[in-house]
Amino acid sequence: MREIGVTLLGLGNVGSGVVRLLTDNAPAIEARLGARVAVRAVAVRDLAKARKVDVDPSIVTTDLEAAVARDDVDIVCELIGGETVARDAVLRAIGCGKHVVTANKALLSVHGDEVFEAAEQADVDVYYEAAVCAGVPIIRALREGLASDRIEQVYGIVNGTSNFILTEMAERGRPFADVLAEAQRAGYAEADPTLDVGGGDAAHKLSILTMLCFGTHVPLDKIHVDGIDSLTPVDFEYADRFGYVIKPLAIAREHAEGVEARVHPTMIPKNWLLASVSGAKNALYVKSYALGPSLYYGAGAGMMPTAVACVSDVIEVSRNVQAQAAGHLPMRSYRRMVNRPVLDHGRLRSRYYMRFGVLDRPGVLGQLANVLGDHEISIEQVVQEGPREAERPVRIVVTTHEATEGNVGHALEQIGKLAAVVEPAVVIRIADAP
Secondary structure: OOEEEEEEEOOOHHHHHHHHHHHHOHHHHHHHHOOEEEEEEEEOOOOOOOOOOOOOHHHEEOOHHHHHHOOOOOEEEEOOOOOHHHHHHHHHHHHOOOEEEEOOHHHHHHHHHHHHHHHHHHOOOEEOHHHOOOOOOHHHHHHHHOOOOOEEEEEEEOOHHHHHHHHHHHHHOOOHHHHHHHHHHHOOOOOOOHHHHOOHHHHHHHHHHHHHHHOOOOOHHHOEEOOOOOOOHHHHHHHHHHOEEEEEEEEEEEEOOEEEEEEEEEEEEOOOHHHHOOOOEEEEEEEEOOOEEEEEEEEOOOHHHHHHHHHHHHHHHHHHHHOOOOOOOOOOOOOOOOOOOEOOHHHOEEEEEEEEEEEOOOOHHHHHHHHHHHOOOOEEEEEEEOOOOOOOEEEEEEEEOOEEHHHHHHHHHHHOOOOOEEEEEEEEEEOOOO
16 A cells, blocks of 8 residues: 655644544545555654654654655645744745645744745645634635635634633633633643734634635734733623624625725624634634525634644645645635735724723713714714712713724724723624624
């Protein structure tokens, strides 16, 4: 039986899952592929580090370049993460004529154009199913399942850590800091959770999704990003009262004049499919011209879900190798990327939830309404609650009709200067089901 040689770069959580899956499912993989996948080399930083799986010590090395260049290796599986070392390793693998499988969303969102161009010139494959939503096969669905359709809008819960935190805050009324600490203890969040709770991880993934859906590269600095750390349990209480749940959404939409791309917590209707996606799960809601809405749901992180995506890519590349089709199939849904403008965030329109902490003085509500009105922001409803004591802040919660981001930003800046406003405003966008 033919063997397909693989080099693994990294033997951490995901690399260990890949080894385990290739070992435990070897008979099924061979039956489906008609070939045997053999790990020829494993490159690691520290030979003495304890491993989660047993690997033949003779194939473990710290010489990354030698592991990549081996003559008996067809596929290099990059699982080290980050940008610099990973970029150099992937480009070296491509230069050596190796096909690449990667789970690295940061690499592709920042250096994707360079990587894909190098792969096309070298006639090799680059597969990256695990880079977005891990075990949810969204990359394959967009590249293949919806290849005949025209995608118009994408709404995604693509960061399991943020979704876990917001679910706990909503269901148990717990403050952000407490739930974040629990997520770190459970392994959902890193010691430095900035990329997750700040929205950076979701932005990396959204950059890849816009490439697949709309055939254009959206730089990370063009994606508007808001984190979830300003939310408090009271915001979830109001969301529930108004008929919404709060979810950490990555949103991309196509317009005649360009592409919209943004990441932020969003209030969505309770009856929308995404509203029921709880815990650390991921989901992507896609609306396309012919099919209409479709939903893709599952485990978006973790050792085995990510390993499933990586090994599936290894199998797919192996099929291409055997069919002598490797390097000849489009890897980005579109054969060529088109530079399309990213819509200025200030021009985008939305409905809004705004929560203000103000001193309970006569005329304060009128001052807020006047500022909002001066900036063409129409109020839908107002709730004022809190202690009736002159020097203790009360809550004023406003929901609005559609307004532009720019007008909202200017209004909030002016409101923040009012003497009676004593707490920073909390603003959450409201999205109706598309």
